[in-house]
Amino acid sequence: MKGERVAQLELLLHSHPEGLRRAEIARRLGVHRSTISRYVDELKQYIDIYEENNLIKIKNREEDESIALSVYESLAFNLSAEMLASSTEFQNPHLASGLRKIAMNMRSYAPKISENVIGLAEQIDKQLQEKKESSKFNAILEVLIDSWVSGRIVRIVQSLKGFDPIETELAPYFIGFREEDSGGRNPISVTGRLRHTTEIVTIDISTITSATILNETYTIPDNLKPFKFPESEERYESIDMIPLSLKIKERSAMNVFRSVVHGTPVFEKQSDGSQICNMDVENSIELYLRIIQCGDSVEILGPESFRKKFCKLLNKILALYQ
Structure with a gap:
């Protein structure tokens, strides 16, 4: 069985098909340079690795297929990679690894683009090392x-x-x-x-x-759409919407409103620990039922006309049992 450090070394070399120097491997693994030779010797028992020009590499297998892109495809990929690397909120080590592998296949016919893509991978690695939250996010x-x-x-x-x-x-x-x-x-x-x-x-x-x-x-339904987006404003045109303002004592109470059409909730924390929630909500019997379901965890602050109608409905319900 491979040790944790040896497994990390294998992942690192797979992510850097161009090879890495021992000092760089030690830095990335957070160990002393003198221990790298032992890790390399241990890893040789499992995979074919070699050293060339002071770079430790994994030997490609004959069955490994290379990706052959045209120069136009290569440039389009480079531009897309730049956009992805700059717009992604949290950088991912697997993105850097994938970029390097594709860049290595470009070296023979698009060397400059290959260098650019490898540079993007290095940029991602650098950001990963600087931001601890990225590590937690990726985990x-x-x-x-x-x-x-x-x-x-x-x-x-x-x-x-x-x-x-x-x-x-x-x-x-x-x-x-x-x-x-x-x-x-x-x-x-x-x-x-x-x-x-x-x-x-x-x-x-x-x-x-x-x-x-x-x-x-569990199983995934075949006819499911990729994402469940919040209802868009255009969907509200035929629905009677009200600007509802609620005082929320328990955060979990908001779960009951998932079955009701509503806009984006805006929260404001109060000094007593409660929250004021403002959002546009469909004016329906479903809304009344959901608020009742919340018990005393939710209080209607406005509109005043809706609050009065709600109180009137509660009184009618109570009258049935008095």
Whole structure:
């Protein structure tokens, strides 16, 4: 069985097909340079590696297929890679690894583009080393990907600013970018079904602080769309919407509004620990029922006309039992 450091060395060499110097390997693994030779000797028992011009490399197998892109495809790939490297909120080591592998195949026919792509990979690596939050983000992303690929449910803990952590269990269906109207942000999100329900949610992965795969399987429906987006404003034209203002005592109370058409909630934290939530919501009997379901965890602050109608409905309900 390979040790942890030897396994890390293998991953590192696979990610750098152009080879790495011993000093660079030691720096990336966080060990002394004198120990690298031992790791290399141990790794040689499992895979074919060699040293050339002071660079340690993995020997390509004959069955490994190379990617042959035209110069036009190579340039288009380079431009796309630059956009991806600059717009991704959290850099990913697997992106850097993939870029290097493709760049190595370009060296013979597009050397300058190859150098540019390798430079982008180095830029990603540098950002990963500088940002500790990227390491945590990527660790959670890998757990979600493993859960998705293996078809097993994952337990996640989500932390939203101003609220207590929320634990839930999710069956991941899709992982990818999602556009948001606010600030042009494109977070990497996971869309899936909440366990024991038919409800589909989309969660910003950067808000997840913990992810654990459970030993319970699930299947992805064939006819499912990639993402469940919030209802767009255009969808509200035929619906009677009201500018609802609520005082929220418990963050979990907001879950009951998922079945109601509403706009983006805007929260304002109060000195007593509660939250004021303002959002446009459909004016329907469903909304009344969801607020009743919250009990005393939610209080209607406005509009005043809606608050009066709600109180009138409660009095009618109470009259049935008096």
